[in-house]
Amino acid sequence: MKELEERIRLQGTVKPGNVLKVDAFLNHQCDVELFDHMGAAWAEHFAGKTINKILTIEASGIGIACVAARHFGNAPVVFAKKAQSINLDGDQYTTTVYSFTKQKEFPVIVSKRYLNEGDHVLLLDDFLANGKALKGLINLCHDAGATVEGIGIAVEKGFQGGGDELRAAGYDVDSLAIVESMDPETGTIEFRS
Ligand SMILES: O=P(O)(O)OC[C@H]1O[C@H](OP(=O)(O)OP(=O)(O)O)[C@H](O)[C@@H]1O
Ligand SMILES: O=c1[nH]c(=O)c2nc[nH]c2[nH]1
16 A cells, blocks of 8 residues: 555654554554555455454554444454453453563453354454464454454564465455565665565
């Protein structure tokens, strides 16, 4: 998606440790018009698939998924929580995920009320790096007996391999911008064409 690549070139900064900082528009300050265009792009890619639910993971996936849901017939958006809470009652599907930016393992939890056998799920997230977050969400879907219809990602860092692993495993991964390489010294960002 050219619009997203241009924003990354314009406002993204490359940090040491394979971190691309895009918090001016994607995961701190949120450009909802851009989110809307991202939702439209995913809707075009996944047209023809039956999708009745969108699943993401807190925190940064939530806003993107909620705006995108407007392009999927207002499908309910469920976000996996990364902490236990007194607000989480009843039976739960749980797994653990290593967080790329927080550099620690988190529990990942969805109430059994909101993920069911027979659900046709689209997974959405802001970033795909090593694929840990998505593998956690896929585990939750398998535990629930739900079908993963596809995966929509804003920014994939292709050089970290998570996306290609998921494609090799048969998942339809639609990443709107795939960074092939980036250099914290020069600030150069190359996209996969
Ligand atoms: O493919 P991976 O290696 O799993 O990296 C991608 C994940 O990393 C970020 O989550 P993180 O927990 O770092 O931050 P967040 O709380 O802002 O979503 C991002 O939002 C993805 O969920
Ligand atoms: O803001 C972010 N930048 C990144 O490079 C990244 N990788 C995973 N999650 C990420 N979030």
